[in-house]
Amino acid sequence: MTAAAQKAARGLKRDFGEIEQLQVSRKGPSDFVSAADVKAEKVLRQELLKARPRFGFLMEESGETKGEDGHHRWIVDPIDGTTNFLHGIPHFAISIGLEMDGDIIAGLVFNPIADEMYYAEKGKGAFLNDRRLRVSARDSLADALLATGIPFRGRPGHAPFLTELERVMPHVAGVRRAGTASLDLAYVASGRYDGYWEKGLQPWDVAAGILLVREAGGFISDFDGSKEDLAKGHVVAANAKLHKPILDLLAGKA
Numbered sequence: 001m002t003a004a005a006q007k008a009a010r011g012l013k014r015d016f017g018e019i020e021q022l023q024v025s026r027k028g029p030s031d032f033v034s035a036a037d038v039k040a041e042k043v044l045r046q047e048l049l050k051a052r053p054r055f056g057f058l059m060e061e062s063g064e065t066k067g068e069d070g071h072h073r074w075i076v077d078p079i080d081g082t083t084n085f086l087h088g089i090p091h092f093a094i095s096i097g098l099e100m101d102g103d104i105i106a107g108l109v110f111n112p113i114a115d116e117m118y119y120a121e122k123g124k125g126a127f128l129n130d131r132r133l134r135v136s137a138r139d140s141l142a143d144a145l146l147a148t149g150i151p152f153r154g155r156p157g158h159a160p161f162l163t164e165l166e167r168v169m170p171h172v173a174g175v176r177r178a179g180t181a182s183l184d185l186a187y188v189a190s191g192r193y194d195g196y197w198e199k200g201l202q203p204w205d206v207a208a209g210i211l212l213v214r215e216a217g218g219f220i221s222d223f224d225g226s227k228e229d230l231a232k233g234h235v236v237a238a239n240a241k242l243h244k245p246i247l248d249l250l251a252g253k254a
């Protein structure tokens with residue numbers, strides 16, 4: 001997984017470097033970023049197939065490919081934070097999750113610009129480069145820094161999101177919207193954020209990050225506290241002390 005991410009990242013860093021020039025072109029960089037997305041996904045597929053030829057794939061650009069072994073599936077986003085990439089904002093990541101019989105057993109989130117490789121294997125802890133990760137120890141919402149995602153043009157849920165934000169804002173130290181779900185979850189795992197919530201994400205946005213949070217001692221669930229459903233993409237992640245208080249805030253119970 002690491003080798004595949006690093007190989008794909010070489011091309012992404014080169015393409016990201018060209019975005020600045022494209023920003024000023026009349027046509028703009030949209031097609032260029034789509035091509036960068038497809039190119040990175042092709043490299044990831046090639047490298048992961050070489051390593052595990054019988055595994056299946058669920059990839060953002062090319063969809064589902066069944067594997068011969070029938071148990072393992074790579075869940076891959078070649079550029080999570082596509083809009084950031086498109087606008088020349090250096091906050092995006094390659095996200096690779098490995099699922100076995102429906103359970104995420106390995107995850108990797110790589111921000112090639114910051115050179116931050118987050119990774120975890122089930123039961124073996126979560127790491128940032130060579131540092132072991134633990135979620136934050138904050139136990140007061142008043143001190144907590146949370147992150148979220150804001151629906152935009154063409155996405156549903158504008159009014160419900162504003163209700164969630166109205167319920168959360170008065171009780172916390174701050175709310176951030178950075179635009180890359182896999183890094184939002186990695187930041188919860190590393191203790192940078194004390195919690196994160198977002199609805200309607202894709203499996204490839206969250207598969208790796210879900211494991212990072214759990215292996216760093218955090219909790220992640222759907223908005224009602226039940227196990228997250230990759231098909232729905234509604235997640236609330238936090239450290240052990242703040243997870244339930246955040247669920248209650250979002251539900252209007254606090």
Ligand code: LIP
Nearest residue numbers: 079080081082083149179180181
């Ligand atoms: C993005 C997520 C982000 C969400 C955006 C978008 P993409 O994924 O990482 O958290 O708010 O709407 O879904 O589309 O850049 O891979």
